[in-house]
Amino acid sequence: MTINAQKYLVGIMGLILLGSVIAAGYLDEQRRKTENPPAVVVVATAPPISADLQPGLKLYEQLSCVACHGAAGKGGVHNINSQTGQEVPSLIHVADSYTKADLIAKIRLGVPVSLKLNPDGPVPPLHMPAFKDLLSDADMDSLVKYLYSLKPQGDNPGF
Amino acid sequence: MSRLTSWLHERVPVDPEELRKPLKEPLPIHLKQWVFCLGGTPAMLFAILACTGILLTFYYVPYPAQAFASVTNITYKVRMGWFIRGIHKGASQLMIITVLLHMIRVFFTRAYRKPREFNWFFGVGLFMLTLTFAFTGYSLVYDQLSYWATTIGTNMIADFPVLGKPMLYALRGGATVNPNTLTRFYDFHIGVLPMAMSLLIGVHILMVRLHGVAKLEDDPRTETYPFFPDHMLKEVIIGLLLLIGLVNYVVFFPPGIGALATPGATPGHIRPEWYFFPTYRWLKMTSIGIGMAGTLCYVTGLFFWPFVDDVLEKIAPKRNLWLFVGTACYMVTIVFLLWEAIVG
Numbered sequence: 310m311t312i313n314a315q316k317y318l319v320g321i322m323g324l325i326l327l328g329s330v331i332a333a334g335y336l337d338e339q340r341r342k343t344e345n346p347p348a349v350v351v352v353a354t355a356p357p358i359s360a361d362l363q364p365g366l367k368l369y370e371q372l373s374c375v376a377c378h379g380a381a382g383k384g385g386v387h388n389i390n391s392q393t394g395q396e397v398p399s400l401i402h403v404a405d406s407y408t409k410a411d412l413i414a415k416i417r418l419g420v421p422v423s424l425k426l427n428p429d430g431p432v433p434p435l436h437m438p439a440f441k442d443l444l445s446d447a448d449m450d451s452l453v454k455y456l457y458s459l460k461p462q463g464d465n466p467g468f
Numbered sequence: 469m470s471r472l473t474s475w476l477h478e479r480v481p482v483d484p485e486e487l488r489k490p491l492k493e494p495l496p497i498h499l500k501q502w503v504f505c506l507g508g509t510p511a512m513l514f515a516i517l518a519c520t521g522i523l524l525t526f527y528y529v530p531y532p533a534q535a536f537a538s539v540t541n542i543t544y545k546v547r548m549g550w551f552i553r554g555i556h557k558g559a560s561q562l563m564i565i566t567v568l569l570h571m572i573r574v575f576f577t578r579a580y581r582k583p584r585e586f587n588w589f590f591g592v593g594l595f596m597l598t599l600t601f602a603f604t605g606y607s608l609v610y611d612q613l614s615y616w617a618t619t620i621g622t623n624m625i626a627d628f629p630v631l632g633k634p635m636l637y638a639l640r641g642g643a644t645v646n647p648n649t650l651t652r653f654y655d656f657h658i659g660v661l662p663m664a665m666s667l668l669i670g671v672h673i674l675m676v677r678l679h680g681v682a683k684l685e686d687d688p689r690t691e692t693y694p695f696f697p698d699h700m701l702k703e704v705i706i707g708l709l710l711l712i713g714l715v716n717y718v719v720f721f722p723p724g725i726g727a728l729a730t731p732g733a734t735p736g737h738i739r740p741e742w743y744f745f746p747t748y749r750w751l752k753m754t755s756i757g758i759g760m761a762g763t764l765c766y767v768t769g770l771f772f773w774p775f776v777d778d779v780l781e782k783i784a785p786k787r788n789l790w791l792f793v794g795t796a797c798y799m800v801t802i803v804f805l806l807w808e809a810i811v812g
Contacts (some may be wrong), residue, residue: 312697312698312701315701315702316697318705319701319705319708322705322709322712325712326708326715329715329716329719330715332719333718333719334548336719337547337548340722372730373532373536373729373730376532376535376536376537376610376728376729377536377537377728386537386540387540387541387544387545388540389544389545431544434540434543434544434724434725435540435728436727438612438727438728440730
């Protein structure tokens with residue numbers, strides 16, 4: 310191949326590359342059309358808690374619950390196209406919504422698929438893993454006790 | 469000389485002709501073949517990785533509680549985040565492939581022989597750095613597969629003789645994979661490794677310049693051609709071809725993310741990334757002790773290959789033992805890779 314032919318080839322390839330990047334930019338708009346403006350997910354530091362809740366908090370962090378449900382279970386982590394307001398649900402009201410047995414069952418079984426808000430939209434990327442028998446009964450008690458304590462102050466923690 | 473150039477020359481007293489000399493360097497005629505133009509590609513990909521990597525650090529948070537959420541954010545929320553992450557991920561895989569292809573070309577043309585042994589060392593060092601880059605980068609995603617790949621990958625370090633345990637502890641920042649591990653891997657990935665890689669690439673290119681490009685054995689031709697624009701154009705064409713392929717791959721197959729890393733919940737089927745398949749298959753076939761010893765022997769053999777070649781030549785002159793041994797090693801590596809990829 311002559312030098313001139315190679316120069317033309319570089320020019321044509323440059324144009325193809327430019328076209329491909331522009332196509333990617335157009336697709337980016339399409340991908341984000343149904344979503345909110347970009348935002349950085351920031352998980353705030355959890356407030357100090359009493360000693361009896363520490364084992365539960367430790368498990369909450371070790372098992373990475375905090376990564377999705379946020380510090381102190383306040384939620385706020387984006388989960389695109391999920392029915393729960395496109396966010397991972399907050400846990401501050403589990404004491405009102407779940408009995409201890411139901412909550413344990415939820416932790417052990419997880420939520421294999423997050424339901425879609427828009428049936429034609431993408432599958433929500435985050436779902437809750439099943440912890441099955443990874444937690445002993447004592448650990449599960451500590452974790453549930455901690456989750457129940459997340460209820461806003463002034464209310465009865467439940468057990 | 470125009471007023472502007474003389475003003476500039478007064479302040480930067482460098483002769484432009486001296487700067488142009490390396491560009492005009494005469495190259496042996498065999499370099500006109502495309503297969504000899506692979507050396508510049510990894511350097512181009514490294515530049516792309518550096519640029520996209522810097523953009524990713526704008527949003528990535530290297531702490532377990534936020535790492536996964538920040539990668540999800542980059543992939544699904546940040547403007548063009550999926551594209552930048554896809555290019556970064558794809559370029560890292562391509563870099564491994566192109567470094568390998570370049571090494572194979574150097575190997576089969578015996579361009580590592582005297583006096584270029586040191587440059588082979590630097591080349592193997594660059595290959596190891598590329599793999600370490602990929603491993604540390606993969607671990608930062610903090611989904612289930614990356615978390616467990618990190619756990620298993622770092623576990624193997626413990627089986628190194630004598631220094632294994634202290635090295636494991638130093639790398640993880642604790643007995644198990646924990647928040648310290650992620651920050652250490654992040655530091656390596658964005659600080660230590662890029663510096664080491666830039667330095668080695670510089671030395672590697674300098675050595676090529678000092679020695680000149682190796683001539684092909686048994687090639688009687690003595691003609692040369694200039695580096696610029698002839699050879700440079702070929703390198704640019706290969707680079708553009710890769711970029712077009714990469715951009716379109718990312719457009720059609722944007723990157724996703726697995727389930728969140730859950731310490732204690734080992735997934736049913738863990739496998740490292742494809743570039744560790746041969747090692748992984750070998751370790752699965754043997755005990756951990758033999759597996760690690762074998763891997764160390766392989767890497768040491770690769771590193772000191774120029775001297776191994778000399779020894780083989782002394783044992784059986786003109787019998788091309790180097791070719792048989794080298795081909796056998798490459799074939800075993802490819803068979804192990806395909807075996808793990810297909811059977812798993």
